[in-house]
Amino acid sequence: MKLRQLFDPESSTYSYLIWDTHTREAALIDPVQGQVNRDIQLVRELGLKLKYTLETHVHADHITGSGIIRKALNSIVMVHENSQTKCADVQIKGGDFIPLGAERIDVLYTPGHTDSDISYLIPGAVFTGDSLLIRGCGRTDFQSGDAAMLHNSITQQLFNLPGDTLVYPGHDYMGRCCSTIAEEIAHNPRLGNGKSRKEFIEIMSNLKLAPPKHIHEALPSNLRCGIQGVSTQVGDIG
Ligand SMILES: [Fe+2]
Secondary structure (H helix, E strand, O other), X not given: OEXXXXXXXXXXXXXXXXXXXXXXXXXXXXXXXXXXXXXXXXHHHOOOEEEXXXXXXXXXXXXXXXXXXXXXXXXXXXXXXXXXXXXXXXXXXXXXXXXXXXXXXEEEEOOOOOOOOEEEEEOOEEEEEOOEEOOEEOOOOOOOOOHHHHHHHHHHHHHHOOOOOEEEEOEOOOOOOOEEHHHHHHHOOOOOOOOOHHHHHHHHHOOOXXXXXXXXXXXXXXXXXXXXXXXXXXXOOO
8 A cells, every 4th residue: 555645734734645556546535625636636647546535524624625526536435424424425434444456444433533533544554633643632622522532542442553553643733744653652742651531631621722713614514525505414513
């Protein structure tokens, strides 16, 4: 399996293009709408067949490119079943796996930042979305976030992966590209380095962060795969 890490400077979001080298079937994790032309061009230049766009969750800080990319490349949109994203082609859940040529992508349900977080696992690497960030983690104060649940997801699932597993997060605001599970167990200031569950929950309830700038635009739009004017049931997210 090969991989390219892509970056959106406006939202500090990482997208990831992964593909099976034999069949050239590819998946794009967390595409950003403002970068769809770049991403489509890269897929074409590399001679890949984009089978899927995979969301790690319903994003509050940027609009997904999944709907536009589906139109251009005929890819299948996958999102966790809790997301109420009616525009998705397939609603997935923890324990599922996604075939990619001769390879597979395993779906880990890692909620807590939202109630629809997925981490995608491939041999040697995990794409953690906003569940586990480098030396941090996603906030838990909206979108059905829950600090205790996020602690479970990270310590019981992600921290149980082999220590040399590469961690590719959904964002980084300090220019770091990736980490490893062992590094995060040792150095993550929120829940690594021997921090207790109680300390983690206390840290998370005292972050006092401002809401993301584009949340009111991003959430409803992402429930339509970023496409305007497609009717959907927004439900109670946000
Ligand atoms: Fe997020």
